[in-house]
Amino acid sequence: MPQRRVISGRSQEPRQRFAEELRILRTGSGTSLRQLGDRLGWDWSLFGKMEKGETLGSPEVVQALDTHYGTPGLLLALWELAAGDKSQFRERYRRYMALEAEAVSLWHFAVSVLPGLLQTRGYARELLAAGGFSGDDLTRQVDARMGRQDLLEGEGAPPFRTILSEAALRTALRDAAEWREQLEYLAKVAERPNLTLQVLPQGAGLHGLSSTDVWFLRLTDGRTVAYTEHGYGGELFEGNLAVERMQRAYDAMRDLALSPAESQKFVLCMLEELPCDPST
The missing domain is CATH 3.30.870 (Endonuclease; Chain A)
Structure with missing residues (x-):
C-alpha cells in the first residue's frame, strides 16, 4: 500500500492538530486571546494553554469555540480524537506526576x-x-x-x-x-x-x-x-x-x-x- 501523502502540511498527531487548528482559527479572525476570553466568558489563559497543547479544555468550551468560529462540530470532532489518544493520556499523566x-x-x-x-x-x-x-x-x-x-x-x-x-x-x-x-x-x-x-x-x-x-x-x-x-x-x-x-x-x-x-x-x-x- 502506498504511503499516505500529507496534503495540508498540518500535524497528523491528534492533540497537536487540535491545538494548531485553534491557533489558526483565532489568528485568522484577528482576535487576541484576551478578546476571545471576554467574548466567551472563560479565562483567556485557558485558550492560550489549549493552543499550546497543554490542556484540551472541556467539551463545553470546545462547543462554544465551534459556535464562535462558525465551524459546527469540527473542533469537537478534533477534540474527541485528541482526548481518545492514549499516548497523549500518558503525556498528560507524566506532566501531572511532575x-x-x-x-x-x-x-x-x-x-x-x-x-x-x-x-x-x-x-x-x-x-x-x-x-x-x-x-x-x-x-x-x-x-x-x-x-x-x-x-x-x-x-x-x-x-x-x-x-x-x-x-x-x-x-x-x-x-x-x-x-x-x-x-x-x-x-x-x-x-x-x-x-x-x-x-x-x-x-x-x-x-x-x-x-x-x-x-x-x-x-x-x-x-x-x-x-x-x-x-x-x-x-x-x-x-x-x-x-x-x-x-x-x-x-x-x-x-x-x-x-x-x-x-x-x-x-x-x-x-x-x-x-x-x-x-x-
Whole structure:
C-alpha cells in the first residue's frame, strides 16, 4: 500500500492538530486571546494553554469555540480524537506526576477507588491486575506506585487531604487478609500530622463531584491545578476558572463529610466488621 501523502502540511498527531487548528482559527479572525476570553466568558489563559497543547479544555468550551468560529462540530470532532489518544493520556499523566512532585499541598476526592498514595501493595496489585496488567509489567507498575508514596513521608512532606466516598471503602478486595491490611493502613496513616483523611457517607447524597475523582495540587508559584481521572484516562486542568469551579464543588462536598476523628472511627468500625481469620 502506498504511503499516505500529507496534503495540508498540518500535524497528523491528534492533540497537536487540535491545538494548531485553534491557533489558526483565532489568528485568522484577528482576535487576541484576551478578546476571545471576554467574548466567551472563560479565562483567556485557558485558550492560550489549549493552543499550546497543554490542556484540551472541556467539551463545553470546545462547543462554544465551534459556535464562535462558525465551524459546527469540527473542533469537537478534533477534540474527541485528541482526548481518545492514549499516548497523549500518558503525556498528560507524566506532566501531572511532575507537578505532583513539586506540589506544596494536595487535596483529593475518591469516588470508588482508594488513591494510589494510600494503597497497600496488595490493593495496588489487585487494582492494576483488574486494569489489564500482568507479569513483569504488573510488578513494575506496583513498584512505581509504591515509590510515589515517598512523597508523603519524611521532613518537608506536603500536607495531604483526602476525602474517600463510603463506596470506595465498601469495595473490598477479593483477598480478605489483604483488605484488612489496607483498612489497617488507612487507620494508621490517618494519624500522620501532614495527612487529613475524611469519609463521605453514602447518606450525604449527590453532590458536584459525584462522578469525578479529582486531585488539586498547590504549586510553588501559588497556582492550583486539578487532575480528574477514571479507569481509562484523565485530564489536567490548568485554567483558573475550570479549577475554581471544581474547588467550589470540592468545598461544598467537604462540608458533607465526616470529621477526621469521626472518619478514623468509621474505618476502625469497618475493621471490626470484618471476619477474623481462625488461623491467627
